[in-house]
Amino acid sequence: MTAKLSARKLTLIRGESCLFQGLEFSLSRGELLLLEGQNGSGKTSLMRAIAGMLSLESGEIFWNDVPVSDQRQEFHGSLVWLAHRTGLKGDLTLVENLRFEGALRRQADVDPATIFERLGIARLKSLPLRSLSAGQQRRVALARMMMADVPLWLMDEPFTNLDREGRQLVMDLTEEHLASGGMCVMAAHQDVKVDATVIRVNLS
Amino acid sequence: MSAIKAGQPGILAGLLAITRRDLLLAWKRPGDVLNPLFFFAMVCTLFPLAVGPSAEQLTFSGPGVLWVAALLSTLLSLNSLFMSDHEDGSLDQLLVSPQPLPVLALGKTLAHWLISGFPLVLISPLLAITYRMPSDIMGVLMLTLLLGTISLSLLGSIGAALTVGLHRGTALLSLLILPLAMPVLLLGANTVSLAAGNDIYSTGIWALGAYAVGSISLAPYATAAALRISNE
Numbered sequence: 001m002t003a004k005l006s007a008r009k010l011t012l013i014r015g016e017s018c019l020f021q022g023l024e025f026s027l028s029r030g031e032l033l034l035l036e037g038q039n040g041s042g043k044t045s046l047m048r049a050i051a052g053m054l055s056l057e058s059g060e061i062f063w064n065d066v067p068v069s070d071q072r073q074e075f076h077g078s079l080v081w082l083a084h085r086t087g088l089k090g091d092l093t094l095v096e097n098l099r100f101e102g103a104l105r106r107q108a109d110v111d112p113a114t115i116f117e118r119l120g121i122a123r124l125k126s127l128p129l130r131s132l133s134a135g136q137q138r139r140v141a142l143a144r145m146m147m148a149d150v151p152l153w154l155m156d157e158p159f160t161n162l163d164r165e166g167r168q169l170v171m172d173l174t175e176e177h178l179a180s181g182g183m184c185v186m187a188a189h190q191d192v193k194v195d196a197t198v199i200r201v202n203l204s
Numbered sequence: 205m206s207a208i209k210a211g212q213p214g215i216l217a218g219l220l221a222i223t224r225r226d227l228l229l230a231w232k233r234p235g236d237v238l239n240p241l242f243f244f245a246m247v248c249t250l251f252p253l254a255v256g257p258s259a260e261q262l263t264f265s266g267p268g269v270l271w272v273a274a275l276l277s278t279l280l281s282l283n284s285l286f287m288s289d290h291e292d293g294s295l296d297q298l299l300v301s302p303q304p305l306p307v308l309a310l311g312k313t314l315a316h317w318l319i320s321g322f323p324l325v326l327i328s329p330l331l332a333i334t335y336r337m338p339s340d341i342m343g344v345l346m347l348t349l350l351l352g353t354i355s356l357s358l359l360g361s362i363g364a365a366l367t368v369g370l371h372r373g374t375a376l377l378s379l380l381i382l383p384l385a386m387p388v389l390l391l392g393a394n395t396v397s398l399a400a401g402n403d404i405y406s407t408g409i410w411a412l413g414a415y416a417v418g419s420i421s422l423a424p425y426a427t428a429a430a431l432r433i434s435n436e
Binding site (some may be wrong): 053054055063072079083089090100104107 | 211212213217218220221224225228232233252287292293294295296297299300301302303306432435436
């Protein structure tokens with residue numbers, strides 16, 4: 001089955017202003033959907049709408065041509081969301097946080113140690129996340145994303161707080177995920193260079 | 205219901221995982237946990253000091269005071285049920301998780317009850333002694349509190365979910381919950397009073413049990429719906 005994320009005639013109104021109207025896109029395996037636009041143009045809102053956390057004024061989002069609203073659990077089982085806030089518990093350690101995540105989602109068949117090593121967080125395993133820097137916490141959130149066995153990655157400003165090497169790492173990871181048949185939706189300010197089909201949506 | 209793919213952790217795994225996570229968090233921050241319990245113990249011990257040591261008066265007002273204190277301490281602790289999850293974004297992650305949200309809400313409430321409700325039930329006989337309650341009604345007191353705190357935690361989780369996005373929603377939370385919590389308070393306090401007066405009290409226990417079962421089966425759905433609404 002070819003997984004596919006598509007949207008038809010999305011309109012979102014927040015307060016007085018219309019963020020987007022009649023927005024359409026279609027995303028297949030191996031493609032990156034890049035959301036562009038200045039601050040406040042509705043990138044995060046669109047991301048939340050895709051994740052099913054925001055009800056749209058009109059329009060429908062489809063996963064494998066079935067409306068997401070009819071199969072919320074199934075759809076949520078196919079995505080992982082790297083949000084602006086990491087959504088990790090500051091009082092718990094990296095391992096405790098990720099163990100909890102493992103009980104929510106299907107996990108990829110990879111050794112966590114190699115992921116930690118690659119992200120440069122292996123030696124922080126037993127520290128509470130509160131004591132890590134913002135960039136390091138971001139890397140833990142990336143680890144959560146990599147450990148989930150899901151086709152769709154939703155990434156909201158994935159480059160925030162990361163150093164140059166970290167930003168490159170995010171691009172490498174995205175590229176690998178796309179190459180292995182995954183899909184990405186990314187909201188980003190900076191230029192994203194990945195070797196894959198990029199569909200751009202400009203919200204300005 | 206949509207079919208869950210192979211490899212997706214089961215519902216029970218999700219329920220246990222979130223309960224364990226919240227218990228672990230509470231273990232790392234014992235102050236937050238002890239606060240409501242401390243409040244309960246304080247109200248219950250200060251009251252006899254204030255009204256005087258007359259045995260008749262204390263036995264008469266004991267069940268009521270214990271029950272009011274239990275209700276207030278539960279309300280006090282409920283405010284924080286979804287607060288920290290909302291602040292650090294993990295509530296958003298729960299909302300997009302493939303586990304059914306009512307199950308996660310139930311798991312969180314279960315952890316909350318284990319932390320704040322259950323210890324309260326355990327120390328209640330100790331406090332009841334201050335009110336010269338006969339020892340043979342301790343069982344009734346504990347049973348009513350057990351069933352009552354389960355209901356209160358679950359009902360409160362609905363209110364906590366509705367007010368999670370609001371700052372300082374405690375007052376609103378109390379207002380929302382009190383009408384639903386009133387039957388629990390009345391049934392609980394009166395059942396203990398009846399038992400103390402050697403009257404037939406089993407009806408009250410059954411009613412409290414029914415209320416608890418009703419809350420367990422319905423409240424998680426209401427909480428889940430409320431979480432979705434308040435997180436838009």
